[in-house]
Amino acid sequence: MGAVALGAATLGYASAIERRHWTLRTAEIPVLTPGSRPITILHISDLHMLPGQESKQRWVAALDELNPDLVVNTGDNLAHRQAVPAVLRALGKLLDRPGVFVFGSNDYYGPKPKNPARYLMPKGRKKRIHGVHLPWRDLRAALVEHGWQDLTHVRRTVKVAGQEVFTAGVDDPHLHRDRYNDIAGRADRSAALRLGVTHSPEPRVLDPFAADGYDLVLAGHTHGGQLRLPGYGALVTNCDLDRSRARGVSRWGANMWLNVSAGLGTSPYAPVRFACPPEASLLTLVPRDTASPNAQRLARRKARSDVR
DSSP states (O other): OHHHHHHHHHHHHHHHTGGGOOEEEEEEEEEEOTTOOOEEEEEEOOOOBOTTOHHHHHHHHHGGGGOOSEEEEOSOOBSSTTOHHHHHHHHGGGGGSOEEEOOOHHHHBOOOOOOGGGGGSOGGGOOOOOOSBOOHHHHHHHHHHTTOEEOBTOEEEEEETTEEEEEEEOSOGGGTOOOGGGTOSOOOTTSSEEEEEOSSOOHHHHHHHHHTTOSEEEEOOSGGGSBEETTTEESOOSSSSOGGGSSEEEEETTTEEEEEOOOSOOOTTSOOOBSOOOEEEEEEEEETTSOOHHHHHHHHOSSOOOOO
């Protein structure tokens, strides 16, 4: 009886409290070329927005007060065919700032009821189930109209805080829509930052970004594991990324950094989070030669220092 009561209490907390415990994760990353001025990036991912999620919309809209230099959206914005206006309300004044984006699977297809145990299965044994088509073209048109850059299979130089940021992105690797060959080639070494963007942080995409000289890649998709155990971390990542990198900042290879956002939403059919609150990330990028002692210690580590 006690175990049943504990399980019910845990489920109630995970579904009613933690999944609405909006959290800002911050990090300093030494990735800019020497002599560059610091750049702040607001990384937003996995909104999985429903039209009536007003608390989430208000919290995201208030992030404009952080005054980020660049907003990066790594996809999975939608969870309903009528959610585009809600996403735009959430982004609010952030749309007036420089921004770049790519889409994820839940921008293209709606969620469907699934057995939650499927997420614990090996990736290769999962059968992909697509829901209804979602209005991603309407969302893309609105973002582009506000001046945000669609990085899907393109390379673009963006002016950020008076400095040049070289950017490139791929379509969602989770759906095997990525075509890295379309953007392959050495990143511009004259830029203050070389930034890669993808929805799912698949190693097969991260490796060529690193080989082409990118300083930082931003991704989402994992939900940080969504369910985490204290002392163990994420149970799964829902991709080929190892569990230790399911959320936060880590090194990828000798020279590239990776930030994986745990995201701000869940599937409406699995509305729970445990030890993994919904988050956005505020990243302060500094020159490699002027990093704080904490950032320098992280830079010296080959393995990710996971925040639990």
